[in-house]
Amino acid sequence: MRYYFTVLLCVLILGVPWFATNYPDQTQSFVTAFNESTSYLASVIMHNPRSITDLHARYNAATAVDSSTYAQDLFSSSKSSNGSSTNILNASLTNPKIRILIVPGHEPDFGGTQYTAPDGTLLLERNMTVELAQDLMGFIKSNPHYQAQTTRDTSAWSQTFAQYFKDNWDAIVQWQKDSHAEMRHLVAIGSSTQTVSQVFHNAAPLNVALRLYGITKWANENFMDLVIHIHFNDFAGHRDGVPGKYTGFAIYVPAKQYDNSTTTKIIAETVFKRLSKYNPISNLPGESTGIVDEPDLIAIGANNTADAASMLIEYGYIYEPQFLNPDTRSLAIKDLAFQTYLGLQDFFDPTLSEQLARPYDTLILPYNWKGTFSSKKLSSPDVYALQTALLLDGTYPPSGFGKNDCPRSGTLGPCTKNAINAFQTKHGIVGETGTVGAKTLDVLNSQFGIKTL
Ligand SMILES: [Zn+2]
Structure with missing residues (x-):
């Protein structure tokens, strides 16, 4: 409370110009509040x-x-x-x-x-x-x-x-x-x-x-x-x-x-x-x-x-x-x-x-996938990074679904399998439907992996 009285005292003694010098943008707001508040408030609100x-x-x-x-x-x-x-x-x-x-x-x-x-x-x-x-x-x-x-x-x-x-x-x-x-x-x-x-x-x-x-x-x-x-x-x-x-x-x-x-x-x-x-x-x-x-x-x-x-x-x-x-x-x-x-x-x-942003606007990418994976119940950072990469690629969530229907979950379920299919079609990969096989892995790592010179 004393803080306000101190400030109020400064304003009363030095006048509004003190305040205007330091906070030109806010003077109007303060003056309005000051004029309308003093009659009924216990303290002035700055x-x-x-x-x-x-x-x-x-x-x-x-x-x-x-x-x-x-x-x-x-x-x-x-x-x-x-x-x-x-x-x-x-x-x-x-x-x-x-x-x-x-x-x-x-x-x-x-x-x-x-x-x-x-x-x-x-x-x-x-x-x-x-x-x-x-x-x-x-x-x-x-x-x-x-x-x-x-x-x-x-x-x-x-x-x-x-x-x-x-x-x-x-x-x-x-x-x-x-x-x-x-x-x-x-x-x-x-x-x-x-x-x-x-x-x-x-x-x-x-x-x-x-x-x-x-x-x-x-x-x-x-x-x-x-x-x-x-x-x-x-x-x-x-x-x-x-x-x-x-x-x-x-x-x-x-x-x-x-x-x-x-x-x-x-x-x-x-x-x-x-x-x-x-x-x-x-x-x-x-x-x-x-x-x-x-x-x-x-x-x-x-x-x-x-x-x-x-x-x-x-x-x-x-x-x-x-x-x-x-x-x-x-x-x-x-x-x-x-x-x-x-x-x-x-x-x-x-x-x-x-x-x-480096350049993907996420810390998840770039990411190096170390091996192929296909297990339905697989849950891992690999899947989370895959979902993030496919989202950037435009193939996740799969067609007809939104991010609320198919969140990035880290779990390989129907949303991700459908998105993998779409990714494979887009990149001309055949024979690995719904799984991250060797060819899919190659494309993922070359597009979203850490580049080594
Ligand atoms: Zn809360």
Whole structure:
């Protein structure tokens, strides 16, 4: 709370020009909120949404900055979050790196869906989200233009977030109330609109919801530019061990009435394009557009709370075969992280993105198949790579089927056998119907294998 009063004091003493100098794009939004809020709110809510121009300019300016200096800045600023805001401001203004917060969905020991795989493994969404988050962090951290961090691992909140929740709980509660009140007021006076969710979402318990608000509040105070929430979906109404009827990924973005909507949507579109090349788009009604406008998800800025471009990605349904299959689970998760990273790069630096795509837009290819295979029940990375190669070749899924009907599963079933037939016809291979024989193997390795000079 003191943070806001400090900022408010600065504004009152120095006047709006102080703010306009530092954040020219956002002044209008702040002034509007300021004028309309002071009469009824306990504290003034600052809005500082990221603009596309600002993000591009900062990305391009970020090369020369030493990331360890920034890490120290960030550490000291988060420690003093209930005291001076000076460090935070300094960190933001002197360091142009793009700040990314990766949020694995749900809590270390609570929430998220689960499913028992055929081999008996209990899949917990809240652990799968951490695996994907860590893969994504690995890619992002390899790029010196970014400063990335995550909220937790599988066992605990990160020290920063554990401490932040502890020190700021009352402030988070108040901020949630004020944000809600501000939104209601803006709707009442016709300055904003209220839309309705297209998809049903489980309501989070109060403490969980408040921690989500807390993550957004922290992200605002620490000048995060981009926040990505990671989830795996589930569809109610199926028994454990029996897959549900919907599959595919969807990206939730803030509804258009929120200040962080425009920037988020542009980034979400580039991520969507990368993910949709190999992965099915959700066929759940309401999610089938792939990018879903969402007014009510706290994670991405319900009640206009988030300054950062904020998206929530449901990477697929937990019961999809590539997640159930122990041969492919981690490969599939890492590839989803890789394609998400490529999508971010498409927004920030398309030239680098094309280099990183190497050239298939997936980590699965190139791939060297070591031997022929034909077993009906065969399940292996070989099959997963074969399905990926045939997808790129245009022969998988087979004619008349979509990616939701025939996902890349790592298992050699009817979808794959039909696709192999189509591949063989296309490449003039005879005598190996439905199996990867010597001739098929040769064509696969010469087209999609690792080239040795
Ligand atoms: Zn979830």
